[in-house]
Amino acid sequence: MSQDPGPDGQPLLQVEDLRVTVSAGGARPDAVGGISLAVASGEAVGLVGESGSGKSLTLRAILGLLPPGASVTGGRVLYRGTDLIADPRALRRLRGTGISMIFQEPMTALSPVARVGDQMIDAARRHHGWSRDEARRHAIRLARQMGIPDAEATLSLYPHELSGGLRQRVMIAAALAGEPALLLCDEPTTALDVTIQDQIIKLLARLRDELSMSMLYVTHDLAVVAQLCDRVEVMYAGRIVESGPVTATFSRPVHPYTMGLLRATPDVDDVQGDLYAIPGYAPGVADRPAGCPFHPRCPVASPECQSGSFPLREVGDGRATACAFPERVAKLAGTEAEAEVSSLWPPCWS
Amino acid sequence: MSAPSLELPAIAPAARTAARHRRVPPSLIAGAIILGLIVAAAIAAPLITSYNPDQQDLSHVLAGPSAQHWLGTDQLGRDVWSRLVYGARTDLQVAFIAVLSPFALGSLLGVLAGYFGGWLDGVIMRLADVVVAFPFYVLVILLVFVLGPGTRSIYIAITVVSWVSYARIVRGETQVAREQEYVLSARIAGLGRTRIILRHILPNVITQAIVFAMSDIVLDILAIVTLGYLGLGIPPPTPDWGSMMASGQEFLTTHWELATIPGIAVVITGLGLSLLGDGLADVLRVE
Amino acid sequence: MLLRYIARRLVLVVPVALGVTLLAFFSIHLVPGDPARTFLGDRATPQTVAALHRAWGLDHPIPVQYWLFMDRLFHGNLGQSLYYQSSVAGLIISRLPVTLLLLAYAAAGAVLISVPLALAAARRPDGIADQAVRAVGIVGIGMPSFWVGTILIIVLALHAGLFPVAGYGSSLPGHLWSLVLPGLTVAISIAPMLVRSLRTAMIDALNSDYVAFARAKGAGGTAVLLRYGLRNASISAVSILGINIGFLVGGTLVIENVFALPGLGSLMVQSVLDRDFPVVQGITLIFAVIVVLVYLLTDVAYALLDPRVRLG
Numbered sequence: 001m002s003q004d005p006g007p008d009g010q011p012l013l014q015v016e017d018l019r020v021t022v023s024a025g026g027a028r029p030d031a032v033g034g035i036s037l038a039v040a041s042g043e044a045v046g047l048v049g050e051s052g053s054g055k056s057l058t059l060r061a062i063l064g065l066l067p068p069g070a071s072v073t074g075g076r077v078l079y080r081g082t083d084l085i086a087d088p089r090a091l092r093r094l095r096g097t098g099i100s101m102i103f104q105e106p107m108t109a110l111s112p113v114a115r116v117g118d119q120m121i122d123a124a125r126r127h128h129g130w131s132r133d134e135a136r137r138h139a140i141r142l143a144r145q146m147g148i149p150d151a152e153a154t155l156s157l158y159p160h161e162l163s164g165g166l167r168q169r170v171m172i173a174a175a176l177a178g179e180p181a182l183l184l185c186d187e188p189t190t191a192l193d194v195t196i197q198d199q200i201i202k203l204l205a206r207l208r209d210e211l212s213m214s215m216l217y218v219t220h221d222l223a224v225v226a227q228l229c230d231r232v233e234v235m236y237a238g239r240i241v242e243s244g245p246v247t248a249t250f251s252r253p254v255h256p257y258t259m260g261l262l263r264a265t266p267d268v269d270d271v272q273g274d275l276y277a278i279p280g281y282a283p284g285v286a287d288r289p290a291g292c293p294f295h296p297r298c299p300v301a302s303p304e305c306q307s308g309s310f311p312l313r314e315v316g317d318g319r320a321t322a323c324a325f326p327e328r329v330a331k332l333a334g335t336e337a338e339a340e341v342s343s344l345w346p347p348c349w350s
Numbered sequence: 351m352s353a354p355s356l357e358l359p360a361i362a363p364a365a366r367t368a369a370r371h372r373r374v375p376p377s378l379i380a381g382a383i384i385l386g387l388i389v390a391a392a393i394a395a396p397l398i399t400s401y402n403p404d405q406q407d408l409s410h411v412l413a414g415p416s417a418q419h420w421l422g423t424d425q426l427g428r429d430v431w432s433r434l435v436y437g438a439r440t441d442l443q444v445a446f447i448a449v450l451s452p453f454a455l456g457s458l459l460g461v462l463a464g465y466f467g468g469w470l471d472g473v474i475m476r477l478a479d480v481v482v483a484f485p486f487y488v489l490v491i492l493l494v495f496v497l498g499p500g501t502r503s504i505y506i507a508i509t510v511v512s513w514v515s516y517a518r519i520v521r522g523e524t525q526v527a528r529e530q531e532y533v534l535s536a537r538i539a540g541l542g543r544t545r546i547i548l549r550h551i552l553p554n555v556i557t558q559a560i561v562f563a564m565s566d567i568v569l570d571i572l573a574i575v576t577l578g579y580l581g582l583g584i585p586p587p588t589p590d591w592g593s594m595m596a597s598g599q600e601f602l603t604t605h606w607e608l609a610t611i612p613g614i615a616v617v618i619t620g621l622g623l624s625l626l627g628d629g630l631a632d633v634l635r636v637e
Numbered sequence: 638m639l640l641r642y643i644a645r646r647l648v649l650v651v652p653v654a655l656g657v658t659l660l661a662f663f664s665i666h667l668v669p670g671d672p673a674r675t676f677l678g679d680r681a682t683p684q685t686v687a688a689l690h691r692a693w694g695l696d697h698p699i700p701v702q703y704w705l706f707m708d709r710l711f712h713g714n715l716g717q718s719l720y721y722q723s724s725v726a727g728l729i730i731s732r733l734p735v736t737l738l739l740l741a742y743a744a745a746g747a748v749l750i751s752v753p754l755a756l757a758a759a760r761r762p763d764g765i766a767d768q769a770v771r772a773v774g775i776v777g778i779g780m781p782s783f784w785v786g787t788i789l790i791i792v793l794a795l796h797a798g799l800f801p802v803a804g805y806g807s808s809l810p811g812h813l814w815s816l817v818l819p820g821l822t823v824a825i826s827i828a829p830m831l832v833r834s835l836r837t838a839m840i841d842a843l844n845s846d847y848v849a850f851a852r853a854k855g856a857g858g859t860a861v862l863l864r865y866g867l868r869n870a871s872i873s874a875v876s877i878l879g880i881n882i883g884f885l886v887g888g889t890l891v892i893e894n895v896f897a898l899p900g901l902g903s904l905m906v907q908s909v910l911d912r913d914f915p916v917v918q919g920i921t922l923i924f925a926v927i928v929v930l931v932y933l934l935t936d937v938a939y940a941l942l943d944p945r946v947r948l949g
Contacts, residue, residue: 482883582906609787
């Protein structure tokens with residue numbers, strides 16, 4: 001796996017002002033309203049947000065796999081400088097070999113009528129022109145790398161004959177067969193039970209290190225991001241609201257929404273503690289409020305937040321926020337303000 | 351667990367009602383217009399035709415289109431246009447009535463099967479399987495034979511054969527509706543079963559059956575016309591598109607219009623009904 | 638696994654088969670009057686009626702009658718035709734090949750027409766091909782099958798002279814050639830229904846996650862379509878085709894009359910007009926048997942194609 005910063009140190013993947021529209025009975029609202037992010041070589045970036053924030057659509061848009069009804073209506077997606085939106089042929093060549101993707105539910109991502117081994121290497125085989133035996137050997141090697149036990153026997157099974165965790169490993173193997181430099185992950189552990197989740201995350205971490213692979217990891221689970229990723233982008237209502245290194249962002253967020261997400265994550269060491277939830281619901285695609293999209297649920301919002309635009313701005317140390325008043329968030333994060341936070345965001349249970 | 355394939359972001363309730371009020375599907379309008387014209391013509395038959403459909407004029411057989419006979423005459427000198435319009439009357443009337451009892455019977459059995467499940471469901475579904483084992487026309491023809499010629503037999507035959515689709519659709523919808531919260535709360539409140547079925551379940555499951563009924567009318571028209579063609583349908587001398595086409599078949603080499611024009615009428619009627627049905631389905635579809 | 642599946646299917650067929658025979662059995666009792674008289678028609682004399690009463694046990698309770706009916710059935714005795722003075726079973730056997738051949742033509746034609754159309758429509762939903770296919774479909778559903786046949790006769794037989802106007806021909810090549818137009822007619826008349834179902838199944842397959850994943854890992858465009866989309870869609874396609882067999886058979890019945898083919902369909906209609914009940918009842922049973930067999934075969938084919946079913 002090459003570690004290739006590019007001739008001028010440009011990032012591996014650069015998304016600029018990406019806009020994805022969905023057709024909803026005549027109306028065409030923006031599901032993704034102009035987001036920009038970058039993934040450097042060897043870097044793992046987490047993309048977090050609630051359901052409906054547009055994070056999965058972002059991944060799909062990068063690879064050109066949007067479902068019917070959704071389409072890219074603006075922006076650029078640059079992979080090593082090539083705009084994939086403007087050049088669909090380059091995109092097709094890159095799928096599997098430069099960028100690949102794993103999905104949430106392996107049972108539906110794998111075809112039920114083909115054997116697991118075939119599904120693992122068919123794309124790569126076509127690409128490299130391997131013979132049947134070469135393909136078999138590659139498949140076995142790949143399976144072993146993924147920690148799939150008894151590779152030879154397992155590869156001749158059908159997806160429904162495997163356990164959930166094994167299926168997920170098969171899917172990861174299939175996605176990596178072409179040795180891509182960037183792996184897009186669409187909530188690959190959400191559908192698994194906790195012990196398997198842990199195994200898969202460790203596998204991904206190992207692969208990230210061994211292969212110096214870049215990852216763009218979509219999830220709503222902050223704990224996974226903390227384990228796997230170097231940087232994190234927080235999405236809300238189709239926009240990026242905060243961006244920065246994982247440690248700094250999670251310890252001192254600069255956007256109220258990130259703050260709310262962190263407070264909502266149960267703390268395993270504090271079983272007696274209170275559970276918080278951000279009051280209200282994330283807006284659907286068609287009814288995003290004017291001004292800052294988060295202001296209806298924000299504890300530190302003020303009248304200025306109800307109109308105008310709130311683009312992402314850099315605030316130093318490689319961090320950025322879309323909040324116009326990040327200092328208010330900083331105030332919320334201090335432990336002295338605990339009581340104040342509780343009054344603004346009351347706990348669910350006490 | 352979220353659904354496997356990518357779901358587009360859900361649209362909030364406010365937008366949904368806005369979308370529904372926005373436009374009436376063009377298919378609904380087109381279908382209504384076409385069907386409306388045909389039904390109007392059928393109802394106004396005496397006004398738009400100048401001849402009695404059974405009136406023979408043996409001195410003017412097989413005449414081509416003219417000012418007196420817009421579509422010419424058939425082998426017995428009867429005015430084709432009149433027979434076409436009165437045929438519409440007959441066929442549409444029978445078809446519209448014929449769709450009612452399979453609809454009623456099938457929906458009733460479907461609700462019972464879906465709501466109570468168990469052995470009642472088993473019996474009704476086995477019955478359905480037996481009916482479906484016979485090809486449509488085979489069973490209809492058998493029943494028409496056994497029950498004797500005439501429109502009454504046609505109604506009974508179509509009922510016996512067609513109730514199955516309604517039953518299956520309504521049964522499926524009922525099984526879903528049964529588990530909905532509004533039904534569960536009604537049961538907790540102690541409402542009697544009949545009340546629940548009639549007031550809560552039936553109104554919600556019947557829409558799919560109505561949509562299907564629209565396409566079923568088309569099938570019924572085809573069945574009536576086909577029976578007429580085979581000589582097993584509405585007894586003569588009542589004009590019927592099917593028997594018109596059958597008698598016209600003798601003259602394919604010289605006057606092929608006799609055998610084909612009534613078919614065009616069937617196609618247009620079917621088109622109107624299908625468009626109407628599609629439009630209705632669009633409007634009634636729950637997003 | 639597979640044998641168990643087949644066995645289970647066979648077991649489920651039994652009540653349906655029984656129901657079919659029950660219906661056929663009871664239908665004669667729906668005719669007003671003495672069933673024996675209906676059955677004997679013009680040959681009804683006091684002696685023959687009495688003989689039939691004994692043979693059928695008409696004076697016994699209904700279950701006994703049904704038992705005797707089934708007994709006759711299992712011995713291949715479907716009665717004597719009133720019109721043709723020969724056994725119904727014999728008549729059926731002599732006419733069966735024509736109907737089966739027509740069915741084969743019609744099935745082949747239906748597949749050849751519907752599958753490519755559905756595929757063209759499903760590749761790009763709401764695209765030009767799709768809208769055209771849907772438009773043709775909505776018009777096609779309202780076309781009476783015999784009318785389609787008449788039009789084909791006018792165009793291809795009368796004007797172009799390519800095919801015979803009617804009839805079955807006198808030699809094997811004649812037979813095969815004369816079935817083309819009828820087969821095409823049946824295929825065209827059920828195509829709209831098939832295309833609609835197939836199109837939906839294919840769209841589901843093409844939009845599925847496994848196609849998306851296949852593309853994500855780099856499987857090329859057409860290869861993806863064929864290997865993943867089509868293979869999965871064909872499983873539901875087989876089901877769809879099997880389920881529509883009832884319409885296919887019904888279609889052949891009508892079309893045999895349009896083209897004057899000596900098959901079971903034309904015999905049935907003629908027998909109704911002749912009030913020849915034994916023949917009508919016999920043909921009804923045979924058609925039901927054909928349909929049930931096809932359902933069974935479809936289930937087996939489905940099991941063979943889908944490893945989830947095959948391996949349990």
